[in-house]
Amino acid sequence: xxxxxxxxxxxxxxxxxxxxxxxxxxxxxxxxxxxxxxxxxxxxxxxxxxxxxxxxxxxxxxxxxxxxxxxxxxxxxxxxxxxxxxxxxxxxxxxxxxxxxxxxxxxxxxxxxxxxxxxxxxxxxxxxxxxxxxxxxxxxxxxxxxxxxxxxxxxxxxxxxxxxxxxxxxxxxxxxxxxxxxxxxxxxxxxxxxxxxxxx
Numbered sequence: 001x002x003x004x005x006x007x008x009x010x011x012x013x014x015x016x017x018x019x020x021x022x023x024x025x026x027x028x029x030x031x032x033x034x035x036x037x038x039x040x041x042x043x044x045x046x047x048x049x050x051x052x053x054x055x056x057x058x059x060x061x062x063x064x065x066x067x068x069x070x071x072x073x074x075x076x077x078x079x080x081x082x083x084x085x086x087x088x089x090x091x092x093x094x095x096x097x098x099x100x101x102x103x104x105x106x107x108x109x110x111x112x113x114x115x116x117x118x119x120x121x122x123x124x125x126x127x128x129x130x131x132x133x134x135x136x137x138x139x140x141x142x143x144x145x146x147x148x149x150x151x152x153x154x155x156x157x158x159x160x161x162x163x164x165x166x167x168x169x170x171x172x173x174x175x176x177x178x179x180x181x182x183x184x185x186x187x188x189x190x191x192x193x194x195x196x197x198x199x200x
Contacts, residue, residue, distance in 0.1 A: 003048075007056040015064070023072040023159070024061055026054040026098075033090035046090035050077075051097045058105060062114070069113040074159065075102040079122040079172045082165075083179060086194045106164060115162055121151050122169040144169070 014021060030049045033042040054075055065071025078085070081095035099118055106116035123145040151168045158166030167173055179186040 003052075004056050004059060007053075008060040011057075011060040020064060020068065021061060021071070023074060024057055025074045025076065026057055027074075027076045028053055029076060029078070031088060031091045033088055035089055038090055043090050046094040047097070050091075050094035051101060054098060054101055058101075062109065065114050066109070066112055070115075071113065072115045072117070072159070073102070073105055074117050074119060074155070075099075075105075076119045077102065079120050079167075079169065079175075081118075082120050082172065082176045084190065086190065086197070102164075117155075117158055117162070117164055117166050119151075119155060119158070119166045119168075120172060121146065121154075121167070122172060124148060124151050124168075 011021060028049050030045055032038070032046055054073075058073060061071060061073070075098055077098040078091070078095040080088075080092050081097075081099035085092035085095070099120070102116050102118040105114065110116065124147075146168055154168035155166055165173075175186075178189075
């Protein structure tokens, strides 16, 4: 069975058991690969989990949401989707795409009752951030590592306020503003951060 059909079947089973889906959390994610030498299979995996899974879910959910005039899609992206991820091109690029898809959903369906939020934390203490590589080291150097419960609290508050961007690390908004204000300066700063972490 194709993945889209599997997702549609999952949504159908959930609705049969519990009723209409009010909120869908697209929370699966993978952090694979490093640079341009990353195998194509790893790039495909990053896009399949970090982006296409969101698309499959939206395809399955939108008809019902549009018919009822309400529904909520929570996309888990990452601060890497607003900024970048030093040390992992597939992660940075696919998380940017996840943010872009959430933006598109909001713009396209926001006036038809579909609410969209995009969760963009930095470091969260999970097995994904327990590695010993450049990407993990940069995340640890950039700010506090939050506990999952802290992120969950930020999500609940963000959903209650119906904010598009949910930023458990408040400094991400500052970094995002600096990036928009002077892209070249921000890129230079990121290169310095990369160099500093690589030198240990």
